[in-house]
Structure formats: structure tokens, C-alpha cells
Amino acid sequence: MEKELQQIKETILEEVKKIKDSQVLRDLELKYLGRKGELTTILRGLTKLDGEDKKKVGALANTIKNEIYTVFKDLKSSIEEKGREEFVDVTLPGKKSERGHLHPITLIQNELEDVFSSMGFMVLDGPELESEYYNFEALNIPAHHPARDMQDTFYIQGNETEKGAGGKSDLVMRTHTSPVQVRAMQKYGAPLRCVAPGRVYRCEATDAVHEHTFDQMEGLMIDENISISNMIAVMKELLKGVFGREMEVRVRPGYFPFVEPGIELDIKCTICGGAKCPSCKHSGWLEILPAGMVHPNVLRHGGIDPDKYSGFAFGLGLTRLAMMKYGINDIRLFNGGDLRFLKQF
Ligand code: FA5
Numbered sequence: 001m002e003k004e005l006q007q008i009k010e011t012i013l014e015e016v017k018k019i020k021d022s023q024v025l026r027d028l029e030l031k032y033l034g035r036k037g038e039l040t041t042i043l044r045g046l047t048k049l050d051g052e053d054k055k056k057v058g059a060l061a062n063t064i065k066n067e068i069y070t071v072f073k074d075l076k077s078s079i080e081e082k083g084r085e086e087f088v089d090v091t092l093p094g095k096k097s098e099r100g101h102l103h104p105i106t107l108i109q110n111e112l113e114d115v116f117s118s119m120g121f122m123v124l125d126g127p128e129l130e131s132e133y134y135n136f137e138a139l140n141i142p143a144h145h146p147a148r149d150m151q152d153t154f155y156i157q158g159n160e161t162e163k164g165a166g167g168k169s170d171l172v173m174r175t176h177t178s179p180v181q182v183r184a185m186q187k188y189g190a191p192l193r194c195v196a197p198g199r200v201y202r203c204e205a206t207d208a209v210h211e212h213t214f215d216q217m218e219g220l221m222i223d224e225n226i227s228i229s230n231m232i233a234v235m236k237e238l239l240k241g242v243f244g245r246e247m248e249v250r251v252r253p254g255y256f257p258f259v260e261p262g263i264e265l266d267i268k269c270t271i272c273g274g275a276k277c278p279s280c281k282h283s284g285w286l287e288i289l290p291a292g293m294v295h296p297n298v299l300r301h302g303g304i305d306p307d308k309y310s311g312f313a314f315g316l317g318l319t320r321l322a323m324m325k326y327g328i329n330d331i332r333l334f335n336g337g338d339l340r341f342l343k344q345f
Contacts, residue, residue: 001042001057002060005042005057005060005061005064008038008039008042008064009064009068012068013071015028016028016071016072016075022079022080022083025072025079028072039068043065046058101345102345103342104326104342105215105334107345108242108318108321108322109197111241112195112197112217112238112241112318113197115237115238115241115242116219116238119234119237121194121195121221122188122194124184124195125180125198126177126180126196126198127174128174128198128201129172130171130172130173130174131170131171131172134182135174135176135179136148137301138179138302139178139179139182139257139258139298139301140295140297141257147256147257152203153175153202154172154173154201154203155171156170156171156172156173157170157171173200173201174200174201176216177196177198177200177216177217178218178258178315180198180218180220181218181220181258181294181298181302181313182298182301182302184196184220184302185222185298185299185303186302189303190311191222191223191224192220192223193220193221193223194219194220195217195218195219195220196217197215197216198216199213199214199215200214200215202214208278208279208331209280209281209286209331210331211319211331211332214317214319214320215318215319216315216318217316217318218313218314218315218316219234219238219314219315220311220312221234221311221313222299222304222309222310222311223310223311224310226293226309226310227310231312231314234314235265235291239267242321243324247267248268249265249267249268250265250268251264251265252264252266256292257295258292258294258295259292259294259295259312259313260293261292261293262290262291262292263290263292264287265288266285266287266288267289268284268286270325270327271323271327271329272284277329278329279329287317287320288317289317290315291314291315292313292314293310294310294312319334
């Protein structure tokens with residue numbers, strides 16, 4: 001009988017290994033442990049034994065029975081656990097996936113690029129690490145000219161050998177997008193219509209309307225007989241494209257060595273509606289769009305004959321324009337990296 005018990009134990013353990021679902025497990029349980037099961041029948045036969053035999057075989061039978069019960073129990077829970085893992089409740093709400101989005105400066109830049117493309121302007125790029133030649137000299141700002149102090153510059157030591165009035169020059173982080181003007185003239189000649197959006201850098205203290213790193217968009221149009229009226233028409237179109245309505249503007253004379261005459265176009269502060277607030281430095285207006293007729297010296301640096309061609313240029317303060325469009329009262333929010341701010345766009 002001992003032999004019989006060992007054998008049935010081995011058979012059961014062997015069969016159990018193959019089981020993968022609960023129905024087969026139930027059948028097997030019934031086959032061996034059911035009322036008429038094979039192991040149950042052997043256990044019942046124990047009553048026929050007597051004395052020492054009954055004690056010895058009885059103990060073995062009990063151990064085997066418990067062992068088999070445990071094996072079945074463990075297998076049952078492991079099959080149930082697996083079933084739970086595979087269960088998908090299709091009625092549960094789905095996981096929300098985070099969607100990326102564009103930065104407000106990119107949004108306004110894209111809008112402007114569309115406006116200018118529709119007017120036949122190319123969209124150009126220029127280096128942010130720029131030579132002094134393109135950033136200053138080619139724009140009619142020679143070395144030691146007091147106008148260099150108008151923009152606080154980050155100077156980078158380098159061995160740039162761009163050919164300029166001074167020959168060899170050092171590198172700067174471009175202080176404005178105007179260097180792209182001369183690069184574009186040299187590359188494409190006249191007639192020319194282009195805009196050049198991009199990041200610029202100035203070594204200055206920050207406040208609600210001043211950043212050390214901000215965006216501008218340069219605009220340039222050169223052809224025969226270009227006049228100030230063309231410039232005003234394009235500037236109006238630009239503002240209408242961004243704000244979708246006529247904006248209240250004011251125009252003042254402005255001095256930039258690379259234009260003559262030069263103007264400053266301000267828009268009425270959209271944060272306070274002109275009532276004066278920190279975002280417009282308590283003036284009711286925000287300086288946003290300086291412009292002017294391209295200086296003949298700049299045309300010459302670009303390889304364009306100033307006797308035949310004339311043109312206008314502007315240097316839009318893109319970050320300040322975004323402040324006005326979206327009603328943002330502090331320029332430092334754009335580069336602050338605060339997701340609560342950025343997620344609103
Ligand atoms: C220039 O940078 C000239 N290159 C613009 C120009 C181009 C004039 C072509 C004529 C023809 P300005 O330094 O004023 O000019 O800067 C242009 C615009 O950039 C300003 O009107 C303002 O809107 C924005 N801006 C200037 N400094 C800052 C600053 N620190 N932070 C944020 N925006 C600024």
C-alpha cells in the first residue's frame with residue numbers, strides 16, 4: 001500500500017505540472033480527491049489494515065494527502081491571479097496622455113511667418129553667436145562708436161576672421177536680429193524681402209519688460225523706389241495679422257545708425273489699456289517696433305547699390321509683442337520654465 005501511495009503521489013505531481021486552466025484543475029481534483037477519487041479510495045482502504053501497519057501507512061497517507069491538497073491550493077491561486085492580471089475592464093475611463101504644445105513665442109512667430117509669407121517675404125535664420133562685423137560694423141556701427149553702448153553686449157573671445165571694416169573681429173552673442181540684414185543682402189542681393197526671427201542676448205538687468213535673452217523678428221524689404229509708405233503699410237499689416245484688429249499706435253523719431261530716418265513704433269499697453277502700469281513702465285505705451293529706411297552704408301556692406309535701390313527694415317520685439325497679445329504682465333515668465341504658465345497656451 002505504501003508503494004501504491006508513493007506512485008499515485010508521483011502521478012498526481014506529474015499531471016499537475018501540465019495544468020494551465022482552472023477547469024482542468026477541477027477535473028483532476030475530482031479524479032484523485034473527489035468522493036470516488038483514486039486517492040480517496042486508497043485512503044478508505046486503510047480501515048482494512050490492522051495494528052502497526054495501520055499506524056505507519058496511515059501517517060504516510062496523511063502526509064501525502066496534505067501535500068497534494070497544498071499543491072492543488074497553490075496552483076488554484078496562481079491560476080486565479082493570472083486571470084486577474086489579464087482582465088481588462090473596458091468600462092474604466094482611459095489614462096489621459098500628456099500632450100505637448102508650442103511655446104507662446106513659437107506660436108506668435110508662426111503666425112507672423114504666415115503673415116509675411118503671404119506678402120512674399122522669405123523666412124531666414126542667422127547665427128546667435130555672431131561676429132562683431134555683422135552685429136555692428138556692417139550695420140554702420142564702427143568700433144568705438146558710441147552707439148555700441150546702446151545694446152549691452154556679451155563679448156566672446158574668439159578668432160573669428162569675418163572680413164569687416166576692421167578685418168579680424170571677436171565674437172559676440174548677437175544683440176539683435178539686424179545682422180541677418182547684411183547676411184541676406186550678401187546672399188540674395190536685390191530685390192529682397194525677408195524676415196528673420198530669432199533669439200538675441202543682452203547683458204542687462206531684468207524687470208517686467210526687460211530680459212537678457214529674448215526674441216526679435218527682423219524685417220527687410222529692398223527694391224527700387226521703396227519708401228516710408230511701404231514700411232508703414234507692412235507694419236500695419238503685421239499688427240493686424242497678430243491682433244486681428246487695428247491697434248492704437250504712436251510713432252516717434254528713433255535713432256539707429258543703420259537706418260535713416262529711424263522711427264520707434266509703440267503700441268498702447270494692452271495690460272492697462274493705456275492707464276499706465278509696471279508692464280509699460282508707467283507710460284501707457286510699449287516700445288515694440290523700431291524701424292527705418294536702410295542706411296546707404298548698410299546697403300553697400302550688403303553689396304547693393306544705394307543709388308539704384310532703397311529699402312526699409314524693422315526689428316520687432318517679438319517677446320514684448322507676445323506679452324501684449326496674450327496679456328502677460330511680466331516678460332520673465334516666458335523663460336521661467338514654470339509649467340503652470342506654459343500649459344495655458
Ligand atoms: C534694435 O534691436 C534694432 N536692431 C531694431 C531695428 C531694426 C531698428 C531695424 C531699425 C531697423 P532695440 O534695441 O530698440 O532695437 O530693440 C528692438 C525691440 O526689441 C524693442 O523695441 C523691444 O520691443 C525689444 N527689446 C529691446 N530690449 C529688450 C529687452 N531687454 N527685453 C525684451 N525686449 C527687448
